Amino acid sequence: MTRPRPDHGPAPTRLARRLAVVAVVAGALGHPGLARADDAALAKREFAAGKAAEQQRDWTTAAEHFRRAYQASPHPFSLYNVAANLERAGKLRSAVEYYQRYLAEAGDAADEERVLST
Secondary structure (H helix, E strand, C coil), rough: CCCCCCCCCCHHHHHHHHHHHHHHHHHHHCCCHHHHHHHHHHHHHHHHHHHHHCCCCCCCHHHHHHHHHHHHHCCCCHHHHHHHHHHCCCCCCCHHHHHHHHHHCCCCCCCHHHHCCC
């Protein structure tokens, strides 16, 4: 008489396949902490490039760098810098849009009155 064998879960090959799938999916998703660190580093580089472009009085390039900094790591001050440089470049409609976004995101912006008067 054969005794029933206890069920020890999936066969080793199926288990190995499942683990491989989990590893691939986890690798594809990446580690969120690493992505945030990369985004923050990119934002710092773009912000520095924006400041350098401002020193050269290249307002359009500065605005683009600040926009990229914002995309990498959203912060209201980047929006303000985009707006200010677009204004300097004479792109007033776009500047107004970015000033409005800045005020909406900054919430209690201490400089709201000054921004609204520009």
